[in-house]
Amino acid sequence: MRFDLFGKPCSRRMISAPIVTAPMEINGRPDRRRERRTAIWIGGVFGGYLLLCFLAPAMLPTGSVPELSGRANSIDYFSHDSWGNHNWSEDSELGHNQSAHGGTFAWSEMNPIWAFTYGFGDINCHQKHSRSWIINENQMPVCVRDIGIFAGAALGAALFGRFGVNRWTIRDTLLSILPDNALTGIYQSNRRMHAFLGIGILCAVPMGIDGFTQMLSSYESNPTMRLITGMPFGIFIGSFLASSFAARPEYFGRDPSNVVLPSGSRFSLAKDSEE
Numbered sequence: 127m128r129f130d131l132f133g134k135p136c137s138r139r140m141i142s143a144p145i146v147t148a149p150m151e152i153n154g155r156p157d158r159r160r161e162r163r164t165a166i167w168i169g170g171v172f173g174g175y176l177l178l179c180f181l182a183p184a185m186l187p188t189g190s191v192p193e194l195s196g197r198a199n200s201i202d203y204f205s206h207d208s209w210g211n212h213n214w215s216e217d218s219e220l221g222h223n224q225s226a227h228g229g230t231f232a233w234s235e236m237n238p239i240w241a242f243t244y245g246f247g248d249i250n251c252h253q254k255h256s257r258s259w260i261i262n263e264n265q266m267p268v269c270v271r272d273i274g275i276f277a278g279a280a281l282g283a284a285l286f287g288r289f290g291v292n293r294w295t296i297r298d299t300l301l302s303i304l305p306d307n308a309l310t311g312i313y314q315s316n317r318r319m320h321a322f323l324g325i326g327i328l329c330a331v332p333m334g335i336d337g338f339t340q341m342l343s344s345y346e347s348n349p350t351m352r353l354i355t356g357m358p359f360g361i362f363i364g365s366f367l368a369s370s371f372a373a374r375p376e377y378f379g380r381d382p383s384n385v386v387l388p389s390g391s392r393f394s395l396a397k398d399s400e401e
Contacts, residue, residue: 152306153291154386155377164372165287168364173280178243179273183264186240191264192228193255195221196248203248206230210253220252227255243267257352271333271352278360285361286368292377294385294393297322300369309388329362 151158183191194210196202197220202210211230214221224230233244247253247267257269266273291302297318301309312321332355339345378384382393 150386151291152386153293153302154384155292158291160374160377161290161292161368161372162287165283165290165368168368168371169280169283169287172276172283172360172364175243175246176273176276176280178239179247179267179276180261182240182243183261183266186236186262186264189228189263191244192224192231193222194231194253194258194265195224195227195255196251196253197221198252199249201245201248202253203231203244204234205232208232210248247272257347257349259349269352270349271337271356274353274356275360275363277353278357278362279364279367280360281357282361282364282366283368284364286365286372290365290368290372292372292374293387294373294375294378294382296366296369296373298385298387299373300325300365303365306388311389313388313391326362326366329358333359 150156194203196210200209202208202221205211210221211224211232212221213223213225216223216226233241233248235241236244244267251268251272253265253267254269255265257271259266259270259273268276285303286300289303290299293299293302301312301318301321309321312318336347336351336355340347375382385393387393
């Protein structure tokens with residue numbers, strides 16, 4: 127005689143509980159924890175610096191950062207003797223007469239947080255005052271287009287954190303942000319590289335058109351246009367970086383056939399030419 131948990135007799139035929147398996151992600155992996163962590167780190171870096179760009183001028187003494195005009199990818203305002211603090215001609219393509227724009231500026235004399243914020247802006251951006259926002263009578267550390275790029279990069283990382291999955295290669299991992307049903311034709315015709323490059327070009331074209339038109343003609347862009355055209359480029363940067371860190375073959379046992387792709391496609395290792 128068999129008894130159940132309550133001491134009542136039961137038949138010999140036992141009913142087994144159904145086996146419940148955890149749902150798999152669209153890439154065949156059991157979870158997306160690593161993808162989400164990667165996106166948080168990437169988004170946190172860009173979003174954190176973006177926040178500092180607004181906090182620094184707002185919290186510094188009013189009018190302590192004058193109008194700047196430096197060179198991209200150069201250090202122009204490290205000290206009061208740096209290149210940007212010289213009295214260049216107002217008609218020159220780079221720099222200006224700093225004494226006529228509020229006096230000299232040295233970010234190395236700030237506290238470490240604000241020094242990092244303006245120092246990174248100095249290295250990364252031209253810091254032209256005519257293309258930058260002013261907060262609390264202080265110029266922001268980077269121009270408006272860079273603000274758009276950093277905001278877009280944080281958004282791109284967030285998009286990857288919400289939708290992206292590890293699919294072995296950087297290309298396929300980035301494409302995973304798009305719905306699988308939108309990728310069916312791309313995978314069936316094996317146009318993954320075309321799609322990858324197309325997305326990058328599409329994100330860069332608005333900024334390229336706005337920047338080169340301004341450089342080659344009398345057209346002068348405005349802050350709104352610089353912000354709008356910088357964001358798509360930043361979205362691609364953020365999603366690309368997140369995809370680069372998230373794409374890891376070892377999570378599939380280094381067997382490409384374990385990766386689930388749109389339209390039922392599968393990776394396979396190339397056969398040895400001698401076989």
